[in-house]
Amino acid sequence: MGGMIENFHAVIPAGGSGTRLWPVSRTARPKFLHDILGTGSTLLQSTWARTAELADPDRTWVVTGRGHVEAVRRQLPDLLRDRVVAEPSPKDSAAAIGLAAMLIHREDPDAVIGSFSADHSITNTGEFLSVVEQAAAAAAATGDIVTIGITPTYPATSYGYIETGALLRIADAPTARRAAEFVEKPDAATARTYAYSGRYRWNAGMFIMRASVLLELLEEQAPDLHAGLTRIVGAWDTEDRDAVQSEVWPTLEKKAIDYVVAEPAAAAGRVIVVPGDFGWDDVGDFDSVAKLRQPVPGEVRGVSAIGEDVEVVDVESRGVVISETERLVALVGVEDLVVVDTDDALLVTSRAYAQQVKQVVDRVKEAGRDDLL
Amino acid sequence: MGGMIENFHAVIPAGGSGTRLWPVSRTARPKFLHDILGTGSTLLQSTWARTAELADPDRTWVVTGRGHVEAVRRQLPDLLRDRVVAEPSPKDSAAAIGLAAMLIHREDPDAVIGSFSADHSITNTGEFLSVVEQAAAAAAATGDIVTIGITPTYPATSYGYIETGALLRIADAPTARRAAEFVEKPDAATARTYAYSGRYRWNAGMFIMRASVLLELLEEQAPDLHAGLTRIVGAWDTEDRDAVQSEVWPTLEKKAIDYVVAEPAAAAGRVIVVPGDFGWDDVGDFDSVAKLRQPVPGEVRGVSAIGEDVEVVDVESRGVVISETERLVALVGVEDLVVVDTDDALLVTSRAYAQQVKQVVDRVKEAGRDDLL
Structure with missing residues (x-):
């Protein structure tokens, strides 16, 4: 080498x-x-x-x-x-x-x-x-x-x-x-x-x-x-x-x-x-993810899909879908949205607010839902 | 009577x-x-x-x-x-x-x-x-x-x-x-x-x-x-x-x-x-649902939740969550959004585009996914 x-x-x-x-x-x-x-x-x-x-x-x-x-x-x-x-x-x-x-x-x-x-x-x-x-x-x-x-x-x-x-x-x-x-x-x-x-x-x-x-x-x-x-x-x-x-x-x-x-x-x-x-x-939040993940040819226009076999249907939308499930994800008329689909929790946020996802984690913690952390 | x-x-x-x-x-x-x-x-x-x-x-x-x-x-x-x-x-x-x-x-x-x-x-x-x-x-x-x-x-x-x-x-x-x-x-x-x-x-x-x-x-x-x-x-x-x-x-x-x-x-x-x-x-679309479903006291501020035991965490958001699943739904920094969470399909749309959800159904049909119709 x-x-x-x-x-x-x-x-x-x-x-x-x-x-x-x-x-x-x-x-x-x-x-x-x-x-x-x-x-x-x-x-x-x-x-x-x-x-x-x-x-x-x-x-x-x-x-x-x-x-x-x-x-x-x-x-x-x-x-x-x-x-x-x-x-x-x-x-x-x-x-x-x-x-x-x-x-x-x-x-x-x-x-x-x-x-x-x-x-x-x-x-x-x-x-x-x-x-x-x-x-x-x-x-x-x-x-x-x-x-x-x-x-x-x-x-x-x-x-x-x-x-x-x-x-x-x-x-x-x-x-x-x-x-x-x-x-x-x-x-x-x-x-x-x-x-x-x-x-x-x-x-x-x-x-x-x-x-x-x-x-x-x-x-x-x-x-x-x-x-x-x-x-x-x-x-x-x-x-x-x-x-x-x-x-x-x-x-x-x-x-x-x-x-x-x-x-x-x-x-x-x-x-x-x-x-x-x-x-x-530093991939610090989903805004980073959206920025780093541009749509590639063959992907649905304007919406990037991340995950194995993610199926996305989009109508006049722009954003990122990150999925760990097998569900179809449909976006209609939404802009710069981040959708994160997991088995036990779903997050929908905008790129501009991606930093504040931390607040959800705090609230989940307060609610004693350690199974989701 | x-x-x-x-x-x-x-x-x-x-x-x-x-x-x-x-x-x-x-x-x-x-x-x-x-x-x-x-x-x-x-x-x-x-x-x-x-x-x-x-x-x-x-x-x-x-x-x-x-x-x-x-x-x-x-x-x-x-x-x-x-x-x-x-x-x-x-x-x-x-x-x-x-x-x-x-x-x-x-x-x-x-x-x-x-x-x-x-x-x-x-x-x-x-x-x-x-x-x-x-x-x-x-x-x-x-x-x-x-x-x-x-x-x-x-x-x-x-x-x-x-x-x-x-x-x-x-x-x-x-x-x-x-x-x-x-x-x-x-x-x-x-x-x-x-x-x-x-x-x-x-x-x-x-x-x-x-x-x-x-x-x-x-x-x-x-x-x-x-x-x-x-x-x-x-x-x-x-x-x-x-x-x-x-x-x-x-x-x-x-x-x-x-x-x-x-x-x-x-x-x-x-x-x-x-x-x-x-x-x-006529409850024709999710905009109707959002309009008819005002948040009630005790519900998360600004976000209405529809469904049995729906858990919603919202941060600076406004909209409606309709859920048939047991997953936690978190909304961060989104406005007038409609999130519909079912076992095999997830829809995220804005109230203004609610009429166009029909297009998703058309696309799902074209894709031969009759199981989702």
Whole structure:
């Protein structure tokens, strides 16, 4: 495999519940396990297919909840048995990536790791791979934290942004720039300024760095978390692995890697941004799904159907139908609608309100209908 | 029963497929057999409850397709066995009402009959009854065809209209007027003129007249139909009833009673209109259903739910959910939507496009999916 990057290890955090994609995404079967875009692969499988171009199975790790380990293994037949890291409970990305980094570092002290969420979508894989190559080169050359800054294609308010600084002129990473600052999800007016400035990029949560650098920063910024992970890894190859992990894990800080590592590093002038423009989307809600899923020839005009053998009849309508059932779905005179048909729950929403699907999940929870979550 | 009208017999034609109410209304289980308004009674049962105030069971007839006889009997326990007239195939209202009129006339030569579709909705029963009383009085006093002209509440283009003429000053029917003309469903501009003129009424297809008058007009205007019905009725009480009906019925003209009887009578100055304003609606499509079904206290704000144990969660939405399943239905950010959830088909339409649901039925038919019709 000629394109592989030296010392590169891929980490795929497969967590998150994807509540805005209910009723497809459920607690027991979250977003990354679904082919929610109707591509023929689940989001996890598509992520694996991309990272397979960057690292061999021996150097590809998936971190996921204990309850999802079996499903992850079923979906990824090439995933090696000891490359699955099971989390007893969700502890956000600092613990997940930190644990994987520590396990990788003891095998390969020169490792450069890249972390890529299991539930995002990338349209242009070739461009993605070349950007990650630059990022890995920059990480190896500098010892900094490298992130990929997505070129905004609209004034998104649901993503954080990265302010970029000076061009760094790194030999194998010609587009790499200093990251000036990570900024939170902006309001609509600020998002417009950012999106059209040419200076701000979306934070896609992709981090590429030497494992040793990540662990140093973790020790510096979150010593308790680092110590806890060290204890877990110390027992990893012994019969006490489960016992120690079960004891220590609940005590770990629940923090995002952005907060624990990337932001302090940026403040210290140690973060690099490699700009990326490869059709990235976090598939955060059904508006994303509708946007990413254009009607293809042969499909009913204006309405995209996602699911096995979905039958749609549409009359003067536009939208997306996502179905897990065998029922005929008929749309008549509706615009930009999203219909999600599952065995026990039906959702009808408009693209503009897709973010608020979360409220339905909250209400279902309040009603004690855990069977629907 | 003090309110009963002398010599009055009620005829309930229970036909029509209600394709614009698909997927609730199906060939095997048409509109009139459904509680589509969520009142706790099917449209047929509600019609029966109204006519029961006008005529005893002995004087109440239901004309329906052979395939629906058992369902009709199950829904109407008070319906007498020999008061159900089964049609071998749909032959429209002239044949249906003509046959009932002939069967009634041989029992009661002085009968006044009133025909009331099994699948319409009336909100104010008290007012309806008093209007029918006037109509029956006018029919008995004059020997004319009496129809009820509904006061338009909006410029409907889906109803025919009746142009009213001079007040007739009939003793027990003080509001009765001469009918000048029946007019077809108008375009939108004409409908506006009609609706606000104070001179045009909706034709609700309710006819009240002496049975003898109807039969005379039938003989005059449709002699073949009259002869055919006479043959069928001649064998009615013999063991040849089914054989004769099966032989003759297919040869009968398929015509609406409006066309065969009411329009020629109007041209001859023999039709009377009694104006009625009692919340009549033909429940022709889901827009009617949405209009008639206002949210009631305790229901989810803005969304009406129709069906047994329907569970709806709505977020900033407005519309109607009609469900025959046990699934949770969630609406998020949608306006004036109609969602119809059945075991094998799901319909999502907007109130404005409700008329076009018929197109879905046509498409399902073309696709050979008779199981869904």
